[in-house]
Amino acid sequence: MEILFNQLVEGKNIVEFTGREIQGLLKLSNTKIAKLHERKEKINQQQQSSQTQNSPSNFKFPSENVTPLPNSMDDLINDMWFIETMATNHN
Structure with a gap:
């Protein structure tokens, strides 16, 4: 079948094959195709x-006492540390 396939690729006309060969x-x-x-x-x-292995979300903090990062912008807006940090770093 590989030989027939190669013949087809090389330009042999499909009508030159028998029904069994075509099957x-x-x-x-x-x-x-499955492979x-x-x-x-x-x-x-x-x-x-x-x-997944290289994703920043898989980063493990060295200490359990570290505050986890916020998951969304809403969390940031409600995070006083973030707001204070942004206010002091604004200048």
Whole structure:
């Protein structure tokens, strides 16, 4: 089937193949497509894993007594430390 596939890629006309050969080529194509999808999923999982490991949200503070970072702008607006810091650093 690989040889037939290569012949098709090199320009052999599909009408020159028998019905059995065409069915074999279809199976081969479906197998290759499935392998490509599997490979794509593995790459996506590796990228997501890499991004998750390098994400600032995964940063661990060395001490448990450190105040956690706010999750949203609303949290910042209600955070007195942030407001005071911004007011003193404004100049």
